[in-house]
Amino acid sequence: MFTHLPHLNQVRGFEAAARLGSFKAAGEELNLSPTAISHQIANLEDKLGILLFERRTRSVILTREGSKLAQAAHQALQQLSTALEEISNTKSVLRITTTTSFASMWLVPNLASFQEKYPEIQIEIKTGEDLIDINRDRRIDLAIRYGKYDEKNAHMIKLVTEHFGAYATEDYLNRHKDLKVGTLIETQWKNKNLPSITWRNWLQAFRPDMPIPKISCFDQEHHAIQAALAGQGVVLVSSVLAKMAIQQGWLKPLDGNCSMPGFTYYLLVSPFSGELRKVIAFTEWLVEELSENT
Known part of the structure; x- marks a missing residue:
């Protein structure tokens, strides 16, 4: 019935190249060389007797065919991937991308409750400040992002909106009654699109x-928190990221009433993974956990 169809690897190579607009990017996703992708697509074109791409000097563009x-290839591969995920007895891998600070200060410390509930789902976390386009990169299932939340954007799932407070160790506060x-x-943001939240703003508002x-500056919030935990000063930081340190009694608020509005953590779901059980389970857990613990 399907003997006329091309090899699955050719279809995968073509679909990746079409989605990413690059033989090189497709090769990186599939762990193949750009030459191997080019050969797969050339063989597919020979079998079909048509051109699928227009080759240009630095780019490839899909033809009408x-x-x-x-x-069709994307839909078929998505359905196949979903079915295999549902019937497989092996551990399912959920791949998440987020900021380094959120991963280290909130996600990893709270992940045990998810893994206890879903031991069959293995979590892989990719951290960094560079944004991955999850509409094109199939290697990522979920992206936890930070910034301004757009309630009109149907693709964003709101998680939690933070505030910024001032925190230090109890010993440091006792030794520095006079600020x-x-x-x-x-923290000075690496992402220059985010408005700065600084001590100068805080002092202007409250003192x-x-x-x-x-003033001592870091480019990562978790580094700033670690400096405060080491007794180096009073940190102005997100209530979400400082939550565990406050619960454990490691950090104390300078003044609980002197906080500044911050930004929102929100979730983006890959269009290739939205119907997978692992994605639905993690999304429900994350929304519930953040609503309860922040």
Whole structure:
């Protein structure tokens, strides 16, 4: 019945190249060389007797026939992937991308409850500040992002909106009753699209007459928190990321009433993974966990 169909590897190579717009990117996703992808697609074109791509100097563009096949190939591979995921007895791998700070200060410390509930799902976390396009990269199932939440964007799932507070160890606060002689710790965003949340903003709002003391800056929030835990100063940081340190009594608030509005953590689901059980389970757990614990 299906003897006329091309080899599955050719279809996978073609679908990846069509989605990513690059033989090189398709090869990286499938762990093949760009030459191997090119050969797969050339063999597929020979079998079909049509051109699927227009080859240009630095890019490839789908032909009309190629666009039609790309849509069908994507749907077929998605259905096959979903079915295999559902019937397989092997551990399912859920791949998540998020910021380094959220992974280290919230996600990893809270992940045990998910793994206890779903031991058959293995979690792989990719961290970094560079945004991965999950609409094109099939290697990622979920992206936990941070920034301004757009309630009109149907693809965003709101998780939690933070506030920024000032925290330090109890010992540091006892030794520095006067904030003017202490050290203030803050984060300077790598993402320049985010408005800065700084000690200068905090002092202007809550201590406008106080001269600005020494300020120590880090480019990662978890580094700033670690500096505060080491007794190096008072950190201005997200309530979400400081939650565990506060619960454990490692950090104390400088003034609980002096907090500033922050940003929102939200979830993006890959269009290739949205119907998978592992994605639905993790999404439900994450939304519930953040609503209860923050």
